[in-house]
Amino acid sequence: MSRLVIALGGNALGDNYLTQQELLKQTAKDIVSLIEKGHEVVITHGNGPQVGMINLAFDNNNIKLPLDICTAMSQGYIGFHIQNEILYEINKKNINYDVATLLTEVIVDKNDEAFLNPTKPIGKFYTEDEVKQLNKNNEIFKEDAGRGYRRVVASPKPIKIKNKNIIKKLLENKTIVVACGGGGIPVFDNEINVNAVIDKDLTSSLLAKEIEADFLIILTAVEQVELNFGKENAKKLEKIDISELKECVKNNEFAKGSMLPKIEAAINFTSLTGNQTIITSLKNLGNVLENVNKTIIEK
Numbered sequence: 001m002s003r004l005v006i007a008l009g010g011n012a013l014g015d016n017y018l019t020q021q022e023l024l025k026q027t028a029k030d031i032v033s034l035i036e037k038g039h040e041v042v043i044t045h046g047n048g049p050q051v052g053m054i055n056l057a058f059d060n061n062n063i064k065l066p067l068d069i070c071t072a073m074s075q076g077y078i079g080f081h082i083q084n085e086i087l088y089e090i091n092k093k094n095i096n097y098d099v100a101t102l103l104t105e106v107i108v109d110k111n112d113e114a115f116l117n118p119t120k121p122i123g124k125f126y127t128e129d130e131v132k133q134l135n136k137n138n139e140i141f142k143e144d145a146g147r148g149y150r151r152v153v154a155s156p157k158p159i160k161i162k163n164k165n166i167i168k169k170l171l172e173n174k175t176i177v178v179a180c181g182g183g184g185i186p187v188f189d190n191e192i193n194v195n196a197v198i199d200k201d202l203t204s205s206l207l208a209k210e211i212e213a214d215f216l217i218i219l220t221a222v223e224q225v226e227l228n229f230g231k232e233n234a235k236k237l238e239k240i241d242i243s244e245l246k247e248c249v250k251n252n253e254f255a256k257g258s259m260l261p262k263i264e265a266a267i268n269f270t271s272l273t274g275n276q277t278i279i280t281s282l283k284n285l286g287n288v289l290e291n292v293n294k295t296i297i298e299k
Contacts, residue, residue: 004215005208007045009200009219024081028082032090040171045181048123051070055122056123068195083176097174098176107162108158108188122153125150142257158183162187168211182197200261209272218262223280224279280295
């Protein structure tokens with residue numbers, strides 16, 4: 001039996017709640033198949049598109065809502081859909097297991113330099129012309145990995161998972177846990193109303209370390225990490241060690257708004273624990289520990 005932290009990308013969940021429900025049906029089946037094989041599972045998820053839409057909806061009604069509250073809202077409704085789809089599969093197979101979504105707080109440093117240099121993309125994509133027409137106070141838009149322009153906000157590094165002991169207790173009591181959604185709700189020790197969004201992959205890496213996971217599994221849009229991505233000489237990586245991967249990062253092989261955060265999360269987890277990180281696509285989830293269509297990062 002292995003303890004798995006599985007990180008779902010926010011873009012993999014669609015751009016509205018109906019699409020999200022449909023996309024999660026197969027994901028739920030795959031997660032339950034891992035439970036049937038004896039594994040413990042914690043699910044994290046992104047919320048980049050969703051948290052931006054929540055923030056914009058309130059903004060359009062002249063309500064300034066801090067991003068930590070927007071993240072809490074996204075954790076609630078995304079977790080609600082994930083746990084319901086999993087519960088459906090569990091009940092259908094009559095498996096003695098529970099599912100719980102935990103509103104998870106993650107401690108960040110109020111002096112983190114990220115607050116002076118917003119880099120985390122959230123919300124919808126805009127064309128360059130649309131960005132020029134936008135007249136938003138104190139908002140910054142940047143090009144995102146060749147896909148268009150998105151609003152960027154502060155993204156401090158996660159320091160500590162505040163609710164890690166609860167997560168561990170739930171796992172010990174045969175519960176699939178949905179936690180750290182959207183990178184977690186950022187807090188300064190006991191202070192709330194932190195206007196920032198934490199990177200989901202970095203938080204997933206920290207969570208996997210703190211709950212002593214055997215594998216960190218990061219799901220994205222591609223089956224394997226590629227060097228020279230999108231070019232004729234693109235090369236898929238089946239297995240790579242940390243030292244080689246760090247060289248690739250130095251050579252700017254990975255896009256900042258796309259694969260780079262996943263690579264950094266993999267380096268963090270695997271270098272600190274010695275355990276493998278797996279990066280693959282959502283469709284490979286059911287057989288992720290056996291399927292060859294994946295990239296394995298090892299120490």
